Amino acid sequence: MTGYKLYGRAGWGSAIVEAQLAWYGLPFTFEPVDDLFKSPDARARLEKVNPLAQVPTLVLPDGTVMSESAAITLLLADITGTDSLVPGPGAPERARFLRWLVFLVANIYPTFTYADDPARFVSVNTARDPFRAATDAYAQRLWRQVNGEVGAPWFLGKRFSALDIYLAVMTRWRPKRGWFEIEAPRLFAIARHADQRPELAAVWQRNWPA
Known part of the structure; x- marks a missing residue:
């Protein structure tokens, strides 16, 4: 797989990760997810990728599945090698x-x-x-x-x-x-x-x- 795949829904928590991917200029595709509160089918499909059926769910280019927005936030900073969104280890902030x-x-x-x-x-x-x-x-x-x-x-x-x-x-x-x-x-x-x-x-x- 080339690029990242972000499972999400407009206006939901996936927007937090989508914004970071855009900020870093990382190539990604957005995989829209139906309302997980109302659609059992949507939950069943997402459970195949993330058993908790939550967004954001991010699939890395090597196929690794990431969930939890804070973990994704820290990982993307590591991957890009920039401190533009996450202060580095030596930063006072x-x-x-x-x-x-x-x-x-x-x-x-x-x-x-x-x-x-x-x-x-x-x-x-x-x-x-x-x-x-x-x-x-x-x-x-x-x-x-x-x-x-x-x-x-x-x-x-x-x-x-x-x-x-x-x-x-x-x-x-x-x-x-x-x-x-x-x-x-x-x-x-x-x-x-x-x-x-x-x-x-x-x-x-x-x-x-x-």
Whole structure:
């Protein structure tokens, strides 16, 4: 296989990896996946590549399958040999980058996993709405914590990084940009700034058509 193959769905978490592939100029094909919450066939097809049937799933040119966006983020930086999205081992921003990369994927990202379709985790129908509300409220508390930690104009201050790509994508999900503008304005400003990166314009347009 030549190039990379990215399994994803417009507007979903695959946009985080798609943006990085575009940033690095790596050749890839996009393999569209139907709504995994609504289509058993889509889940069955993706399970053949990634047993968890999650996006992003990235197949490397040698056939190796990668999942988990943080792992992919670090791997692509290693493959390209550049620190343009991931501060290198000697960079003063390295520790903060790693802390908040893992924070986003280990703490905030799972709130979408659980609350997007509570029926997968909560068997009692009447408990699903309260479960989703509690999970969303917890996510908002975490976002407020992150808002107090970020720099300007980018997450790490003066340098752009993959963290800004995460914010550009994740702030489009619940509770969405309107909430961030009021409740987490520093995150909102970073996301809006990242929206304007010309290197990523085609990715944003494909995932969120105007």
